[in-house]
Amino acid sequence: MTDIESDDTVDARGAACPGPLMDLIGKIRSAESGDVIRLLSDNDQSLTDVPKWAEEAGNELLAVEEFDDHNAFYVEKA
Amino acid sequence: MTEHVVIVGGGTGGTVLANDLADRLEPELDAGDVRITLINDDPDHVYKPVWLYVPFGQRELDDGRRSLEDLVDDAVDLRIDRISEIDTESQQLESMEGSDVIEYDYLVLATGSTLEPDQIPGLTEGGHDRRRGGRARARRTDQIPGLTEGGHDYYSESGATDLREELLEFTEGDLVLSVIGTPHMCPAAPLEFVFMADDWFRERGLRDDVDITYTYPIQRVHGNPHIAEWARPIMEERDIGVETFFNAEEIDAEAETITSMEGTELDYDLLVTIPPHGGVDLIEEAGLGDDGWVDVDKHTLEAKAAENVYALGDTADTGVPNAGSVAHYQAGVVGQRLASEIRDRPATATYDGKTLCFIETGMDAASFVEFDYENPPSPASPSEKLHWSKLAYNESYWLTARGLL
DSSP states (O other): OOOOOOSEEEEOTTOOTTHHHHHHHHHHHHSOTTOEEEEEEOOTTHHHHHHHHHHHHTOEEEEEEEOSSOEEEEEEOO | OOEEEEEEOOSHHHHHHHHHHHHHTHHHHHHTSEEEEEEESSSEEEOGGGGGGTTTTSOOGGGGEEEHHHHSOTTSEEEEOOEEEEETTTTEEEESSOSSOEEOSEEEEOOOOEEOGGGSTTHHHHOTTOTTSOSOOOOOSOOOTTHHHHOBOSSSHHHHHHHHHHHHHOOSEEEEEEEOSSSOBSTTHHHHHHHHHHHHHHHTTOGGGEEEEEEOSSSSSSSSHHHHHHHHHHHHHTTEEEEOSOOEEEEETTTTEEEETTSOEEEOSEEEEEOOEEOOHHHHHTTSOGGGOEEBOTTTOBBSSSTTEEEOGGGEEOSSOBOHHHHHHHHHHHHHHHHHHHTTOOOOOOOOOOEEEEEEOSSSOEEEEEEOSSSOOOOOOOBHHHHHHHHHHHHHHHHHHTTOO
16 A cells, blocks of 8 residues: 555546556546546556656656556656 | 337437437337437537648538438437426426427437637627527636636537638747647547647748647646557647646636646737536536536446436547547447347347547558557557548548438
């Protein structure tokens, strides 16, 4: 378990690819610099998509929490 | 007692369903046991796939418009009105025009996609492309500065004709197509546009003077990995520049540049965008789902948050493409389910995610894909035959709208 606090959560569970990443991008778009967004996704593709995008966009992926049926990604807006 | 089926939205899904039910429930309609009302806020039915061809001077807007009255079975009550409120508890609707309350036994929402009007050239001024959608939406926070001034689109009637003006005069420079919003209508259309533009400029001997760049928000050129994998080499072969992980943040119409959240800046002389889409506000206000998309069971298409409510087409949040073929197949499923329910039989018809799509790869070649929830697409080799199949289908579409094909 992580003790990172998020400012906002995007629950994209059940969404088909690339829904979860696009939902995260949409939320980051309207977030303030320094905000931490938590993305919940049960799509395995997110495990590669999200880190790649975070790196590309210069945002930091603080942590990935793995649960039985989904993953939680914590991304801080640069 | 007469059971009342109300369909909101006279696009592909709503129109096909109204005609499907008129045929399927003919005995009940004749006996007065069932009543079907189709509500649309425009007297015309609009077939949007025609818009792709308008900027290239190959189709006119009128080719995509027909009167609903001509298309819809006489057994259906057609009401030109806009719904202003949905109350799923009391199963009632309120509308803008009528003072009456519309009571339903079954409600089908097929309100479709709306472009964000304040971001689209011509829309805030003219407003005539908002007719299928809700009121102007002011709540979005992800507006992109400069989009209204700098970008063109072919996702609205005014957008398509404005773009035609620009494109027909365009003989040299940087043409940038940027996919800004997903999900958007017809996921293949951005690829089709750049493939068609490439071919169109080549045929006219201008391709050496025109650079084409395609941008996409994620790391591939298309949401579906199989289609992306197929399209990417074709783009390389055709010298279409690609920028992935490109989420437009700002457009400077003065300097003619578009900058992404990821820090890439592109110069353009002509910018074509796929603007952000949303559903109508009504749906969120009724507590049926976020952003105007109804949260549904992706097999039965029943709304999760209310009884006796279905959604189809773009409105149903199933994760499949926002495409006419999807709305068409879903209408068949909802039609069967409603008929079963009205006849007190168990509803067994389900939607399996079937999607079918022709993809233009030039001015006289196209590919074709077919897929569902379980089976991924495998794009067919582009051919002239498939291109003509697409154009032929676009003409036969009016039979689909009538419930015949």
